[in-house]
Amino acid sequence: MAAALLAGSALTATTATADETSIATVVKIAGIQWFNRMEEGVNQFAEDNGVNAFQVGPAQADPQQQAALIEDMIAQGVDALAVVPMSPEALEPVLGRAMEQGITVITHEAAAQQNTNYDIEAFRNEDFGANLMEQLATCMGGEGEYAVFVGSLTSQTHNQWVDGAIAHQEANYPNMTLVGDKNETFDDAQNAYQKAQEVLRAFPNVKGMQGSASTDVAGIGLAIEERGMEDDTCVFGTSLPSIAGQYLETGAVDGIGFWDPSVAGYAMNKLAMMVMNGEEVTDGMDLGLEGYESVALEGKVIYGQAWVNVNKDNMADYPF
Ligand SMILES: *[C@@H]1O[C@H](CO)[C@@H](O)[C@H](O)[C@H]1NC(C)=O
Ligand SMILES: *[C@@H]1O[C@H](CO)[C@@H](O)[C@H](O)[C@H]1NC(C)=O
Numbered sequence: 215m216a217a218a219l220l221a222g223s224a225l226t227a228t229t230a231t232a233d234e235t236s237i238a239t240v241v242k243i244a245g246i247q248w249f250n251r252m253e254e255g256v257n258q259f260a261e262d263n264g265v266n267a268f269q270v271g272p273a274q275a276d277p278q279q280q281a282a283l284i285e286d287m288i289a290q291g292v293d294a295l296a297v298v299p300m301s302p303e304a305l306e307p308v309l310g311r312a313m314e315q316g317i318t319v320i321t322h323e324a325a326a327q328q329n330t331n332y333d334i335e336a337f338r339n340e341d342f343g344a345n346l347m348e349q350l351a352t353c354m355g356g357e358g359e360y361a362v363f364v365g366s367l368t369s370q371t372h373n374q375w376v377d378g379a380i381a382h383q384e385a386n387y388p389n390m391t392l393v394g395d396k397n398e399t400f401d402d403a404q405n406a407y408q409k410a411q412e413v414l415r416a417f418p419n420v421k422g423m424q425g426s427a428s429t430d431v432a433g434i435g436l437a438i439e440e441r442g443m444e445d446d447t448c449v450f451g452t453s454l455p456s457i458a459g460q461y462l463e464t465g466a467v468d469g470i471g472f473w474d475p476s477v478a479g480y481a482m483n484k485l486a487m488m489v490m491n492g493e494e495v496t497d498g499m500d501l502g503l504e505g506y507e508s509v510a511l512e513g514k515v516i517y518g519q520a521w522v523n524v525n526k527d528n529m530a531d532y533p534f
Contacts, residue, residue, distance in 0.1 A: 236266040237486050238287040239296040239479055240280060244271030247456055248475050251534040252298075255479030267483050277304035284308045294318035294490060296482035302327045318489045320482045325515045331489050334481055336473035336505065336520040339371050343378030345521055346450045346471050348386075350379075350422050353448035353468050357389035360422030361413045363430045363451070365401040372426035375452065379424055393417045399430050406433025414441065425451025428458075431470060435461030455529040462526045469525045474532070477503055477520060485516070 239256045241249040253269040260267035270287070272279030277300045285308060287295060295312055299305045302324040309319050309329035321330040336342075350360065362379065364372035376396060383390050394413060399406040406429055413420055414437060425431040431451040435458065438447050444465040451458075453470040461467035481503050488495060497511040505520025524532055 234266045235294075235487075235490065236290075236292045237268075237294040237296060237483050238290075238292045239267070239269040239298075239482060240284055240287065241269060241271040241298045242280065242300045243275040244273060247454070247534045249298075252475035252479035255474075255476030255481075256296075256483060258476070259480045259483040263487065265487070269479070275300055277301040281305055281308045284312065288312050288315060288317065292317065294320070294483075294486035296320045296322070296479070296486055297324075297330075298322045299324045299327065305329075318486050320486045320489070322478055322482055327514075330514060332485055332495060332514050332516055334478070334485060334509075334516045334518070336478055336518050338510075338517050339374035340378030340381070341519065342452075342471065342521050343375035344382035345523070346375070346424055346452070346469075347379035347382040349469050349471075349523065350424055350448055350450045351383060351387045351390060353450070354390065354422045356387050358421035359391050359393045359417055359419050360424065360448075361394050361397065361417065361420055362392065363397045363399050363406060363409060363423065363425045363427070363434070365427035365430070366398055367396060369426070375426050376424065390422075393420060399425075399427055399433065401427040401429055403429040403433040403436070406430045407436050408433075410434040410437035414443075421446070422448045423451075425449070425453065428453045428472075431458045431467045432461060435464075435466035438466040439464060454534060455524060455532050456534055459529055462524070462529055465526070469523060471521050471523050473505070473520050474522050475534075477505060481506055481518070 249271055256267050256269045272283050280300050295317055306329050313319055313329055319330045321327045321333040324333050325335055327333050362376045364376055397409040399409055423434050425434055431449055431453045434449050449467045450469045454472055458467050458470050498508055500507045506518040510517040
C-alpha cells in the first residue's frame with residue numbers, strides 16, 4: 215500500500231465507487247512519521263463511519279506533485295478532499311476546480327486558503343505559544359532570564375508562537391526577562407545547538423529557553439547536557455517525542471508541545487462529512503474530539519485548543 219502511494223499512482227486500492235462516500239486526505243508528503251500518524255486518524259474515521267476514507271501523499275514535499283495528486287483524486291470522482299497544503303497558494307487553482315465540480319474541500323494548516331469550505335487549525339498560534347510559556351514560567355518559578363528561538367524570522371507560525379509566549383510572560387510574569395533577540399536556527403538541530411551555546415556564553419544566568427522548530431529543543435538539550443545544567447535550566451518548545459525524547463528522559467528538555475496529527479486527520483474527515491450532510495458548523499460547537507470540544511469559528515477558519523503537552527512521564531503515549 216505505502217509503496218503504491220509513494221508512486222502516486224496505482225491507486226486501485228482506493229478507487230472511489232459510485233455507491234460509497236469517498237474522502238481523500240491528501241497530505242504534504244507520504245511516508246514520514248507525522249503523516250503516518252495522521253493516516254491512523256483517517257483510517258479510524260473510515261472504520262467508525264463505514265466510508266471510503268483514505269490518505270495519499272506525494273513522494274516529495276513538492277506543491278506541483280501534490281497538485282497533480284489532487285487532480286488524480288478529482289478524476290477518480292472522490293466526494294471530498296481533506297488537504298494539508300504544502301503551499302496553500304499553489305493549490306488554489308486545483309482546489310477551485312474541485313469545488314466547481316461539487317467536491318467538498320477541507321484544509322488544515324492553511325488558515326489563509328480561499329478555495330476551501332473550511333480550514334481547521336489545531337489551535338491559535340499565539341495561544342499555543344502562551345501555553346508553552348506558562349509551563350516555562352512555572353518551571354522557572356516565575357523569575358529569571360529566558361531566550362527564545364525560531365526556525366526563521368520569516369516563519370509566520372514560529373513567530374506567532376514566540377510572540378504569544380512573550381506577551382504571556384509580560385502580562386503575567388514581571389520578574390522574568392527576555393534576553394537577546396529571537397535566535398534563528400533554520401530548522402536545524404546543529405544550528406540550535408550553536409545558538410544555545412552562544413546564549414549560555416552571553417547570558418550566564420539564563421534559566422529558560424523556548425524553541426519553535428521541532429529540532430530546536432534537541433539542539434538546546436545537547437548544549438544543556440554538555441554543561442551538566444539539566445537541573446538548573448528549563449527548556450520547552452514545539453517538538454515531537456521522536457525528536458526530543460532522549461532529552462526529555464535526561465531532563466535537559468523539560469517539556470514539548472505539539473498537536474496530534476491523528477486527531478487532526480479525523481477532524482478534517484468529520485468536517486467533510488458534516489459539510490456533505492448539510493450540517494451547520496457553528497462557533498463554540500463540539501466536534502466530539504479531544505481538543506476540539508469548543509471550537510472557534512472565524513470566517514472559514516475553525517480553531518481548536520488541541521495542543522498536547524508532553525514530558526518524560528507521558529511521552530510513551532505518543533510514539534511518533
Ligand atoms: C517579583 O520580585 C519581587 C522582588 O523579589 C517580589 O517582591 C515580587 O513578589 C515578585 N513578583 C511576582 C509576580 O512574582
Ligand atoms: C541570538 O542570541 C545571541 C546571544 O543571546 C544574541 O546576541 C543574538 O542577538 C540573538 N539573535 C540572533 C538573531 O542571533
